[in-house]
Amino acid sequence: MKILLLAFSLLVFLAGCTGQPVQDPLRPPPPDLPYRTWQIGLLAPNYMEVWVESVDVLDQRGIGYYRVHGGVSSIQNPPDNRGDPRGWPARPGVGATRPMTGIDLPEMVFVRWQSLAEPQTYRVRIDIPEWVRQELVTPHSAFCRLDGQYHTLYRRTVTVGLAPGGIAKAWLTGACLEPIEIGRFVGSIHPDGPDEGRTNGRYALPLAPEAQQYIDSHGIPFDSW
Structure with a gap:
C-alpha cells in the first residue's frame, strides 16, 4: 500500500x-468508446410484470460491476385484456434504460429478477459474443422519422426481455435503427428466493389490476417466449 x-x-x-x-x-x-456510454435496457411482455433485483456486468477487461441496474422494466398493461403477451415484439424498444458509465463493452450480463406473474425468482447469465461488441461501436447512417434527417448512430443499448419461466431474450437496439437479436437464454430458479437484503425476502410489488385480470382470465403462456 x-x-x-x-x-x-x-x-x-x-x-x-x-x-x-x-x-x-x-x-x-x-473505456475508449465512440460515445459517452453504452446502456442496458429492461422490458417484459404485456401483463407479465417483473421486478429486477440486480443486473451485474463483467466487461471485456475482466472487471465486474455489481447492481448497475434494477427495479421495474418497461411494460404495457392494456385494459380489458386487449394486449397479447405471447411472443416478443418484432421491433422491441430499448426498454427501461440505465447508462453503464465507466464500464467497458460487456462480456457477460447477469440478471436476477422476480417474475411477479408467477411469482418466482430467477437468475440468468447472458453471454455477449465478440460480434456484439463490434456492432456496439459500429456507426450507421440512419434516417429518423422524428426530424426527417439522416444521422450517424450506434446500436449502443443491450436490451434484455424477461419472461415467466426464467426466459430471457437479448437484443442490440438503438434510436432509429432496427434491433438485432443477440440470443435467447434460459435461466434457473434462484434457490434463495427473493433477495433478503433488497426486498426483505418478499416479492417486491403486487401485480397491477390489469395484469392480474389478464392472468386470472387467460393464465400465463409459458411456451410462447
Whole structure:
C-alpha cells in the first residue's frame, strides 16, 4: 500500500509538471468508446410484470460491476385484456434504460429478477459474443422519422426481455435503427428466493389490476417466449 501511495504521489508531481491529468492507479482507465456510454435496457411482455433485483456486468477487461441496474422494466398493461403477451415484439424498444458509465463493452450480463406473474425468482447469465461488441461501436447512417434527417448512430443499448419461466431474450437496439437479436437464454430458479437484503425476502410489488385480470382470465403462456 505504501508503494502504491508513493507511486501515486510521484504521478501527481509529474502531472503537475506536465499539466496532464492523472489516472488513479487503483482505478481502471475509462473505456475508449465512440460515445459517452453504452446502456442496458429492461422490458417484459404485456401483463407479465417483473421486478429486477440486480443486473451485474463483467466487461471485456475482466472487471465486474455489481447492481448497475434494477427495479421495474418497461411494460404495457392494456385494459380489458386487449394486449397479447405471447411472443416478443418484432421491433422491441430499448426498454427501461440505465447508462453503464465507466464500464467497458460487456462480456457477460447477469440478471436476477422476480417474475411477479408467477411469482418466482430467477437468475440468468447472458453471454455477449465478440460480434456484439463490434456492432456496439459500429456507426450507421440512419434516417429518423422524428426530424426527417439522416444521422450517424450506434446500436449502443443491450436490451434484455424477461419472461415467466426464467426466459430471457437479448437484443442490440438503438434510436432509429432496427434491433438485432443477440440470443435467447434460459435461466434457473434462484434457490434463495427473493433477495433478503433488497426486498426483505418478499416479492417486491403486487401485480397491477390489469395484469392480474389478464392472468386470472387467460393464465400465463409459458411456451410462447
